[in-house]
Amino acid sequence: MPNSENNGRKSPRRVTLADVAREVGASTITVSRALRRPEMVSEGLRQRISAAVADLGYLPDPAARALASRRSDVIGVIIPSVTNSVFADVLSGLYDTVGGTPYNVQLGNTRYRPEIEEQLIRIFLSQRPAGLIVAGIDQTDSSRRLLESADCPVVQIMELASDPVDMLVGFSxxxxxxxxxxxxxxxxxxxxxxxxxxxxxxxxxxxxxxxxxxxxxxxxxxxxxxxxxxxxxxxxxxxxxxxxxxxxxxxxxxxxxxxxxxxxxxxxxxxxxxxxxxxxxxxxxxxxxxxxxxxxxxxxxxxFRRQMGETAALRVLDHLGGKETGPRVVDLSYKLIPRSSTDRGA
Amino acid sequence: MPNSENNGRKSPRRVTLADVAREVGASTITVSRALRRPEMVSEGLRQRISAAVADLGYLPDPAARALASRRSDVIGVIIPSVTNSVFADVLSGLYDTVGGTPYNVQLGNTRYRPEIEEQLIRIFLSQRPAGLIVAGIDQTDSSRRLLESADCPVVQIMELASDPVDMLVGFSxxxxxxxxxxxxxxxxxxxxxxxxxxxxxxxxxxxxxxxxxxxxxxxxxxxxxxxxxxxxxxxxxxxxxxxxxxxxxxxxxxxxxxxxxxxxxxxxxxxxxxxxxxxxxxxxxxxxxxxxxxxxxxxxxxxFRRQMGETAALRVLDHLGGKETGPRVVDLSYKLIPRSSTDRGA
DNA sequence: ATGCATATTGACAGCGCTGTCATACGTCAA
DNA sequence: TTGACGTATGACAGCGCTGTCAATATGCAT
CATH class of the missing domain: 3.40.50.2300 (Response regulator)
Structure with missing residues (x-):
């Protein structure tokens, strides 16, 4: 590792909520609230907390947060291929939409193998994900049961079906x-x-x-x-x-x-x-x-691959934000683009 | 979420180490060891533990593990674009190599913006990653300092340089x-x-x-x-x-x-x-x-993009496995492939 | 039999955070 | 004045796991 030369020096202890709390003379739980539900903390305190956070360079520990809240910030995405440019476009839309939110995309690659898909679903669920986005509607029976029992929003993408596990964004x-x-x-x-x-x-x-x-x-x-x-x-x-x-x-x-x-x-x-x-x-x-x-x-x-990624991410984020407005199934349709290769007179 | 209809029924309590321990009549720490360092646990116990794990469908909670061990299973990967097929190939090699290990790839997309790269490095480091793989050698000064102070293996990829932060896999x-x-x-x-x-x-x-x-x-x-x-x-x-x-x-x-x-x-x-x-x-x-x-x-x-991903992942995994054998810098070189488009006589 | 190294197991505390419940302090209608 | 209520804050326990150190058992040379 980079600093293995200076082995004696231990890496600087991480800045915790407690450090920030001590700095502003408040309790850790108040600092925690100032970060997650600012409206619950008085104006003045909130500002002093923000200042201390910036000052100390505090960054929340996602593992501790996940453990305590029983909910991780991971949005799991399961696709059959990373190289296929179709999925690359979908991913691009996903990353662009999820970037900037407190959530993180984590990618699983099935390589078109249903048993790997099932295993990935299990692993993701063990992380108590914030949401799950899976490509296709052809999951194995047990994969489908796992998804149905998930207590997070689930979006199937790429295709259309009348019986989505939860939400669906795709086309026919x-x-x-x-x-x-x-x-x-x-x-x-x-x-x-x-x-x-x-x-x-x-x-x-x-x-x-x-x-x-x-x-x-x-x-x-x-x-x-x-x-x-x-x-x-x-x-x-x-x-x-x-x-x-x-x-x-x-x-x-x-x-x-x-x-x-x-x-x-x-x-x-x-x-x-x-x-x-x-x-x-x-x-x-x-x-x-x-x-x-x-x-x-x-x-x-x-x-509309990029839009498929964006829409799927938005559906998840909306759910997480409590807005359960949109439709469960979104049909993005398709559009034929005629060109020279099918023009007999060309 | 999928099971929001049956809101009254709470999701099944997760299976913990303690459940497995109770099942086989051992302590949690022994079960933990049987999973992570099997050679430290006696043959018989180990087998009963494996059986119980399979039986109960136990899956470790990565958040709890990360919190207790101060080390997550995340290998952070920072690239400038998800759609660019060059990086897609690198990623494919990465996923294939990391898949099957206990580690997870987490992707960060800088969209070619150095300030986003810096932010991503910060966020990844706050997760105490198992390793970090970043594209390029042109990090900002503070990004570079962050990487140098990281206490995990770091691999820069895509290029060659004489002063890598830690390890380097690329070509000129x-x-x-x-x-x-x-x-x-x-x-x-x-x-x-x-x-x-x-x-x-x-x-x-x-x-x-x-x-x-x-x-x-x-x-x-x-x-x-x-x-x-x-x-x-x-x-x-x-x-x-x-x-x-x-x-x-x-x-x-x-x-x-x-x-x-x-x-x-x-x-x-x-x-x-x-x-x-x-x-x-x-x-x-x-x-x-x-x-x-x-x-x-x-x-x-x-x-050799795919190989670049594979090699980078291997360098990280080797480090994590304690084998610090390989060279710090790997030059994958390149190969000119002459074809008709540069054949004047064609 | 004694002492010591090795192998196997366990007790305990605590990682950094959040859910839950309690407390303190106004405010305001009766 | 009283008490019900809303707002702001805190105490506490515990999420599920692992690091550390201790305890016990075993084997073997002395």
């Missing part, structure tokens, strides 16, 4: 995917295929939306789905497109599980000498920033 | 950028420009490396740098290239601050009818996955 992946597929059909593509990787529950619902759209026009989905459990990547998008075109040369459009795949498909199409848009329609999902900047620009379904 | 941005620029010159480009956005301290060092390379061959950097403080994006990469080409039509290569800019530059070049590689050389930085998959593929400098 199925409807979004259906809209994207209908867009391909509207634009005159006659043989669309679903390209998917990783295939978590959300991806499965998108696939379902794709099927919905084909069903609605009486089109068979036979041979129009190519999915893999491999993690998604740009490279994989290209590989899937190549593989599918080899088997089904008639394919004139692909709806991709996510934008990485779509981008990869676009590169692969260009590499194969196809003109994206005219020869093959490509639609992604999420509308990452790169989709608009790409050449040609790539159609995608915009999702 | 300057050397990496110089190598990239030299590659452009080697490949026969005669008028390279540095394109940069955000320009944090690391980017400044990359710019310095660019200058080093030009200096070494007696080339002026005059008019060969276009930077902005705007946050980086793919779109911005294209905009910067367009802007620069309008002013300096002779430019035949760009070294971009990061891969997003490089990708955007590539798109913009194609849009302008240039053949990437032949008409304009493009080199990025970090070697994100998309660079290899792009069409044409884009040259970049590979950095």
């Amino acid at each position: 992946h199925r409807a979004a995917a259906r809209a994207a597929t209908e867009h391909l059909l509207d634009r005159g593509y006659t043989a669309p295929t679903f390209l998917g990787a990783r295939m978590d529950p959300r991806s499965e619902r998108r696939l379902q939306g794709f099927r919905d759209a084909l069903d609605a026009v009486g089109m068979s989905t036979e041979g129009r789905e190519l999915t893999t459990t491999e993690p998604s990547s740009v490279h994989l998008g290209g590989a899937l497109l190549d593989r599918h075109r080899a088997r089904a040369p008639g394919t004139d459009a692909v709806f991709c599980n996510n934008d990485d795949l779509a981008l990869g498909a676009a590169f692969a199409a260009q590499r194969a000498g196809l003109k994206v848009g005219r020869d093959i329609g490509i639609c992604g999902f999420n509308d990452l920033e790169v989709m608009a900047a790409a050449h040609p620009s790539i159609t995608s379904v915009r999702t | 941005h300057r050397a990496a950028a110089r190598a990239a620029t030299e590659h452009l010159l080697d490949r026969g480009y005669t008028a390279p420009t540095f394109l940069g956005a955000r320009m944090d301290p690391r980017s400044e060092r990359r710019l310095q490396g660019f200058r080093d390379a030009l200096d070494a061959v007696g080339m002026s950097t005059e008019g060969r740098e276009l930077t902005t403080t705007e946050p980086s994006s793919v779109h911005l990469g294209g905009a910067l290239l367009d802007r620069h080409r309008a002013r300096a039509p002779g430019t035949d290569a760009v070294f971009c601050n990061n891969d997003d800019l490089a990708l955007g530059a590539a798109f913009a070049a194609q849009r302008a009818g240039l053949k990437v590689g032949r008409d304009i050389g493009i080199c990025g930085f970090n070697d994100l996955e998309v660079m290899a998959a792009a069409h044409p593929s884009i040259t970049s400098v590979r950095t």
Whole structure:
């Protein structure tokens, strides 16, 4: 550790509530109140306490606080991946909203494994969290029971459902995917295929939306789905497109599980000498920033990921603040953004 | 909260060490030891304790533990951005390495603001963290003093320096950028420009490396740098290239601050009818996955971000485990990956 | 048998804070 | 004047765990 050279010198004793209390000639409990419920302490005392706090550099010990109050300042967040930029955006919204409050975000990473999710829920609950935010609605039965018995606000995010554990902020992946597929059909593509990787529950619902759209026009989905459990990547998008075109040369459009795949498909199409848009329609999902900047620009379904994080955090904070106003379920919807990659005339 | 319907029923009392102790007929301290230092407890007792723990579903209370031991299980991580995929990769390595240990990662997001970084350091220190990992070496003076006085292992990451606070895991941005620029010159480009956005301290060092390379061959950097403080994006990469080409039509290569800019530059070049590689050389930085998959593929400098997170976490864990073996400074280096975007003959 | 090191267990206090209940002191209507 | 009431403050215990020191048992050389 940094100061291991001066081992003899012990680290300075921490400044406690008692020190502040002594400084202003009040009791510790009064100082504690001045910090947490200022309105309960008289004007003059409160000011002297603030001064002493600043002066001594007092910082509350979260562990002691948690132990005494049986409530920690931790808002636990459980997501399946830290690298996936979709979750990165959600996190960004979360951190921005929780930053500046007395609460702290603590992240749990399930790596798409339900048993790890369950373990993380247990661990978080053992910390008596202020709130819990979990991605998805496909928890195991016992995870769900744990969440239901939690005595803190719980927000599920990313998806829509009629039976949330507590609160829910998300959108319908199925409807979004259906809209994207209908867009391909509207634009005159006659043989669309679903390209998917990783295939978590959300991806499965998108696939379902794709099927919905084909069903609605009486089109068979036979041979129009190519999915893999491999993690998604740009490279994989290209590989899937190549593989599918080899088997089904008639394919004139692909709806991709996510934008990485779509981008990869676009590169692969260009590499194969196809003109994206005219020869093959490509639609992604999420509308990452790169989709608009790409050449040609790539159609995608915009999702409001950052706002999802913000809203989820706000729902928790509102609950903690006693304002239980908002709705239990928030549908953030989605928005199709048509671009050159699905423009046959382009 | 989930169970607010059954308000009358109080949440089940938590299982404590005392419960386990009672169950096996031992004292709490012995149970505590069986959990933390199993070798100090006799075989038989230890097994009965494990059984009781599993049976009762005992989980230690981290707050009580932290309060009593004056040491929390938190490894604090301070980074400037959650969305930047560079840090996402580092984080992924961190989480993977810390997951499975009794420690917890807690993330602080400075949003590139030194005063927030300082505040975060203070807050983390007030938690008596098990360890601290901070991005960069450009802390304010008082931040640095705080870190130096911390009585936990501290690892600075992302960069190299001769005077780390404690430990350091990173690589030389300057050397990496110089190598990239030299590659452009080697490949026969005669008028390279540095394109940069955000320009944090690391980017400044990359710019310095660019200058080093030009200096070494007696080339002026005059008019060969276009930077902005705007946050980086793919779109911005294209905009910067367009802007620069309008002013300096002779430019035949760009070294971009990061891969997003490089990708955007590539798109913009194609849009302008240039053949990437032949008409304009493009080199990025970090070697994100998309660079290899792009069409044409884009040259970049590979950095070992995930490994940086893993190594930093390992250094902290080793320290905590008492093994103070490894070196204080780890240079993960970098690797230039030449691709089509800097191939004039392609 | 004696003394001493080692292994195993426990008693006790206290980490720094907050929940709860008690106290002191006005204020004001009756 | 009295007492009910609201406001401001404090005393006290205890949250669930661990550091420290003490106690006891065991083994072994003397």
